[in-house]
Amino acid sequence: MAAANGGAGSVLPGVTAIALATAFLIVLLRVENQTAIISLLAFGLAAVAVANWFGWLAPVTRSFAERENALDAFAVVAALVVAAVFHEDHFVLLLVCTVLLYIVATLGLNIQFGYAGVLNFAGASFFGIGAYTAAVLNEHTAIPHLLVLLIGGVMAALIGSLLLLPVLRTRGHYAAVVTIAFALLFKTFLEVNDVLGGPQGLQVRSMKILGWSFNDNFQIGGVKLSFYISYFLVSLIILVLAFVLVRRIERSWVGLNLDALRLDETAACCFGLDIVRWKVTAFLLGNFLIGIAGTLFGMVGGFVQPNNYTFADSLILVSILLLGGIGNPWGVVVATVIVVIVPEKLQAIQEYRFLLYAALVMAVLLFRSEGLLPRPVRRYFPGWRP
Amino acid sequence: MTLEPTRRGASSSVLNVQGLTRRFGGVVALDHLDLELAQGEILGLIGPNGSGKTTFFNVLTGLYTADSGSIRFGGTEITQASPQAIYHAGISRTFQRSRLSLPLSIFDNIMIGNHKRLNQKLWFNLVRRDAFRAEFAASFSQAQALVEVFDPPLAGRMFEPIAGLPMIDRRRIEICRALISEPKLLLLDEPSAGMTHEETAKLMDDILVVRQRLTGLTIIIVEHEMGVIERITDRCIVLNFGRKISEGIFAEIAADRQVQEAYLGLQ
Structure with a gap:
């Protein structure tokens, strides 16, 4: 070192x-x-x-x-x-794609909870909305798949706006309960809805961009590459874009507004801050990111079913945020790597992974309540000197 | 009993409050309060605990709604206006218990007070980073210049979190947050709370310096320290049980028998 x-x-x-x-x-x-x-x-x-x-x-x-x-x-x-x-290793590349897309989803949650303080315990549901959007649109329409990603994000934001009224009318824990109710409702709705495949779920057609099918292995210069490499690249690009977006939000008056309303709503409204406008902005932007991540994840996995988008999965997203350091995008990256990869590699604890998450989150809250990588004080332009 | 307030013509009246009443259940926190304030005046608002001073600030800034009565600010009716609208009209305040955002930096806290002068459009903030940078740099200079009036060393620590600052600095920052948007009316709610006499005296001097720069700034100050009130106010209003019991320059209200009974503790 x-x-x-x-x-x-x-x-x-x-x-x-x-x-x-x-x-x-x-x-x-x-x-x-x-x-x-x-x-x-x-x-x-x-x-x-x-x-x-x-x-x-x-x-x-x-x-x-x-x-x-x-x-x-x-x-x-x-x-x-x-x-x-790992260019040939399907399993590892799938795992890496999962990490990347979970990071994107948790970055969305970070805008909502980390900055604006709006708790969202239905993260996995909005992730699922993206995946189901991919399943339906890829099957029944010829919409270009990059556009499907955007539509998935917009769908998550739109359906999320159904929650806006109750979330805005309640505060703190009560708003959280509204989102929990939505998460439970969402899963039940999918299970009884035959059009969306019921409990068995739906197949998702693989991604195609400009005639390039993502589910084919390919070769470059005689080196065989797993088809997951294509998904990996798209996931990475989306992650970079999401990361830049979250950074810019934090380092602008928008981020300041969100912090102000999280920390002291009363003081914020005495200085002209439109509480509703900024809570809505944060909620929609966050769901948009979660939805995009979910849409791509649906295509990567090739399959969606209600059991993948439960309340427990929403809790995983929240625990990643708590573990990594609320408000710090780098913390989200580190925590997602830990939370997704460790249980996958340690088969012994697979069954106990929720126990592991719970223990980790409790340990962090007790001994390092700001998370593994605490959020630094905002610098609008790092290195800027007056 | 009381003198007429120092009026400089009807047009210079900044604030006009008539019959303002606010009840909490059976308690009348503000009882038909009348008040008129001329531009540039410093009004002291005094009275025992629970006499309605902070309630008046909260009604004035739109946090509480008035049960009856009217508030006109610069000729505009603002009685039922939202806190946001009242801030935009040019009234800003500090809080009795400092309400800064502790994890945020000095600069961030002051910028919260600058809300109406910052470009709040998403596109501007997220995409037009060069334009944003220019606005940021200009705002930074303004904020730093303002803090310099109160405490030059503090102006060199603009990106430090509030949580590490002593009470005197927090008060200074809170006043800077209220002043940065150049309001017409500043409401100070017990600025001396939690500070020593010397610190308070210094803070008041600084406020007077700022007032000279911001021409026409009118101030209402709630304060328990009579030294402060005597030194900086042009006129005082004494409240008791939500009612105005006396009004005049400090010497007059101090000599008022009713005030002494209610507040200064004489029997």
């Missing part, structure tokens, strides 16, 4: 951290032996603890704060490297 030597404004600590994390992730994804996985996870935890003990994480944090654009680009490269390493 040469990270400690990096001076102010150096990219080196950040690059080192991303490189090490990526290498660790690749090994973790490669290893199958359960004992090896457990030792690896223990090693990872210990490494982070040791780095923290020696103060090696501070330069990393500074590096991320000051050389953000370079490191964001490097993170995209790291994701590409992971995909390149």
Whole structure:
């Protein structure tokens, strides 16, 4: 760890951290032996603890704060490297796509809950609305699939607006209960609705862009690539766009408005803030992102059924947000990687994964209530000096 | 008993309150309050705890609705207006218990008060980042210049969170938040609460400096410290049980027998 030597404004600590994390992730994804996985996870935890003990994480944090654009680009490269390493491995690539799209969905939740303070316990339902949109539109229409992604987002936002009235009229826990009710209702509705396949669900036709079918394996220069590579690339592009959107929201008067209404509604309205307008904006934007992620996820998985979009899945999204650090998009990335990949690799705990999530969230709330990567104070333009 | 308020012609009247009444169940928190305020005046609002001072601020800023009576601000009826509309009309305030957003920076908190002068369009904020950057930089200079009046070192710490600041700095920031949009009427609700005498004296001096820069700024101040009231107010109104019991310059209300009984504790 040469990270400690990096001076102010150096990219080196950040690059080192991303490189090490990526290498660790690749090994973790490669290893199958359960004992090896457990030792690896223990090693990872210990490494982070040791780095923290020696103060090696501070330069990393500074590096991320000051050389953000370079490191964001490097993170995209790291994701590409992971995909390149596993270019033939269907299972791992599917897992990576799942991580990317869960990050997008949780970023949407982050706009709603992290910034505006509007709790949404129906995240998985809006994710499902996207997936069902993909199933229906890909089957019955010839709408270009990139457009279907947008429509999926819009559908999630539109159906979500049914919830706006009750959510706006209630506050805090009561608004949360409204969304829980919606999540339960949504699943029941799907189960009894024969047009949408009932409990068995629907097939989703694979993505096609300009005649390029995403469900075919392909070759580049004699190297065989899994068909999931195409999905991975689209997922990554959507993630980058979502990340930029969330960043810009946070670093603008919009983000300030959302923070102001979350922290003190009374003070905010004494300074002219239109509470309804900004709550609606946050709720719709968040659902839009969740819907887009869900639409693509439906196409990636090729199948939708009500059981994939339960209240429990909504709780996973919320727990990712709590774990990662409310309001910090990087926290969402790290927490999603942990929450999605660890149970998938550790078969021993598959059955107990909700127990694991619950324990993780409780531990975080008790000992580090701001999450793994606490949100830093807003800098509208990092590095800007008056 | 009372002197006529120092009127500078009817046109310069900023605030005109007539028969303002607000009840909470059986309690009459404001009882037919009449009040007139000339432009540039500093009015002290005093009275025992629960006499209706903060209730008056809350009705005036639209947080509570009046049961009867009327409020005219700059000739416009604002009795039933929303807090947002009242802010846009040019009234801003501080709160008795400082209501800053603790996790946010000094700059963010001041910008919350600048809402009406910032471009709130989504497209501008999210897409036109160069234009946004220009507005941001201009707002930053304004905010920094304002904080400098109160405490120059504080102006160098604009991106530090409020949570780490002592009470005096929080009060300063709260007043900056109220002043940044250049209101016509400033409502100060016990600005000295939680501070020492020296800190309070300094804060009041700074407020007077700002008032000279913002020509025509009118102030209503609720305060328990009589030294402050005596020093900075042009005129005082004394409330008791929601009713106006005395009005005049400080020396007059201090000499008023009724005021002494109600407030200063003389029998």
